[in-house]
Amino acid sequence: MRKFSFLLLLVLFGCEDPEIAKIRKEAENGNPIAQFNLAEQYYNGGKLKQDQNEGIKWYEKSAKQGNIEAIKKLSTIYINKKQYEKAIAYINEICNYSKKENLCKNKESIEKDYYIYKIKNYLDENNLDGFINSAILYTNKYINHSDSYDEHAKELYQIIIKAREQNNAFSESEVIANLLGWMYEVGYGTDKNYNLAKQLYLDASNKNFESATYNLARLYQNGKGVIKDYTKAKSLYEKVLGKNRKLALYQIGVMEICNSTLLYFSEERRVRMYEVSAARNYIVNSCNLGFELACELENHKKFTNY
Numbered sequence: 001m002r003k004f005s006f007l008l009l010l011v012l013f014g015c016e017d018p019e020i021a022k023i024r025k026e027a028e029n030g031n032p033i034a035q036f037n038l039a040e041q042y043y044n045g046g047k048l049k050q051d052q053n054e055g056i057k058w059y060e061k062s063a064k065q066g067n068i069e070a071i072k073k074l075s076t077i078y079i080n081k082k083q084y085e086k087a088i089a090y091i092n093e094i095c096n097y098s099k100k101e102n103l104c105k106n107k108e109s110i111e112k113d114y115y116i117y118k119i120k121n122y123l124d125e126n127n128l129d130g131f132i133n134s135a136i137l138y139t140n141k142y143i144n145h146s147d148s149y150d151e152h153a154k155e156l157y158q159i160i161i162k163a164r165e166q167n168n169a170f171s172e173s174e175v176i177a178n179l180l181g182w183m184y185e186v187g188y189g190t191d192k193n194y195n196l197a198k199q200l201y202l203d204a205s206n207k208n209f210e211s212a213t214y215n216l217a218r219l220y221q222n223g224k225g226v227i228k229d230y231t232k233a234k235s236l237y238e239k240v241l242g243k244n245r246k247l248a249l250y251q252i253g254v255m256e257i258c259n260s261t262l263l264y265f266s267e268e269r270r271v272r273m274y275e276v277s278a279a280r281n282y283i284v285n286s287c288n289l290g291f292e293l294a295c296e297l298e299n300h301k302k303f304t305n306y
Contacts (some may be wrong), residue, residue, distance in 0.1 A: 002122075004226075010148075010183055011162075012262060012275070016047075016048075017047045018045050019047070020038075020041060020235065021277050023041070024038055024234075025200060026159035027058065029141040030065070032062045032065040032067040032070070033062075033067065034064070035059075035061045035062035035065075035067070035070070036058070036062040036067050036069055036070045036073075038058045039055045039056070039057075039058035039059040039061075039062060039070065039073075040055070041055075042054040042055035042058060043056065043073075043077075045056025045269060056074070056077060059073055059074050059077070060074065061153060063090070063093075067117050068094070068097050069289045070098075071090050071093050071094055072090075072094060072101070072103060074086070074090050075087050075090040075091050075094060075103050076103070077108060077293075078090065079113075080227065082117055084110070084113065084117065085100075085113075085114070087114075088107070088114065088169075089209050090305055091103050091104060091107050091110065092107075093095075094278070097105065098204045107177065108142075109152070112138070112142065112152040113152075115134055115137070115138040115141075116138075116152060116156060116159070118134045119131060119134045119138070119156070119159055120159060121161065121171070122134060122182055123163055123166075126168065126169075126170075128169050128170060128173060131163065131170070131171065131176075132175050132176065133178075135156070135159075135160070135176075135179060136175075138156065138195075139179070139182075139188075143188075146190045148186065148187050148189065149187075149189070153188050153229060154186075154197075155187035155189070156189055156190045157188065157189030160175050160176060160180050161180070161185065161229060163176055164176060164177070164180060174203070174204035174207040174208075174209035174212060175204070175209065177200045177201075177203050177204040177212070178196055178200065178204040178209055178211055178212040178215065180200075181196070181197045181198075181200030181201045181204065181212065181215060181236060182197070182198050182215065184196045185197035185215070185219070185224065186198065191266045194219065194224045194225025194226075195225050197215075197219065197224070197225060198216065198219055198224075198225045201216040201219065202214045202216060203214075205236075210239070210240050210241065210242045210244055211244060211245075213236055213239050213240055214235055214236075214237070214240050214244045214247065214248055217232075217233045217234075217236035217240070217248070217251070218233070219231035220232045220236065221233040221251060221255060221289065222281075230255045230259055233251070233255065234252050236253060237249075237252050238252070238294050238296070244292070246286045246289035246291035247286075247291060247292060249252065249282045249283075249285050249286035249289070249294070250283065250286040250293060250294045251277045252281070253281075253282030253286060253294070253297075254281040256279035256282065257274070257277075257279045260273070260277065260279070268276070270301070271301045274301060280298070283297055283298050284298055
């Protein structure tokens, strides 16, 4: 009976397992390995009562001293908690340590998860500006090196469709219409559909959204979903006065070159014809606005790609 009472008193007064006591003392003295081991005991439960918040606290202490195992653990914890900013910050540290680590290899996929998570939340919160900014950032960041049919692309497409179905500012947004049009044009997350792309670009263009006007002009220039029509394309490009002006001028110049007899002659004759052509005015103006391809064409006068 006395033995039982003594053990009960040990429990009540917080005496802990000697191994844990040793780990705790080393952890409190700043040993990163001990801090990690103490975190494991708290987070997973074992010789200590499970307390995940206390576990995270000790993982953080260990990670601050560069313990890669703690950093990996925190990355996974924050991914599961959908606290992506914290997770990605730790993944960057992992990549600095070794790009061969699985979390580093999966960094882009995790970043996409973060964007998709934010875009969904903005839709649920009816935050149009946040939704648009995140969706555009996502496409601008990943368009050149993403599989158009990967799971993230498909998920983004479904979110954009859901947004268009809302009976509010989302469904009326010319920016969202233009974005969805682009997805149909290039087949991002869905099958290509030039007719739907044209209609969405037209809807957005009618609301004076210049990016959509530029995109609609490209369809007429290249004959995508419409009969190729340089005159129509040029009239649309000429309406583009904002940030896409330099691109529009360049495209008009290219159409002028392609629609002339210039390309049928020798290189020397081409240069002479180009220098007195209407095309050159558009190319020079585009170059003056800072479009590199226009400057390259003007400076080198090479027409083999047209």
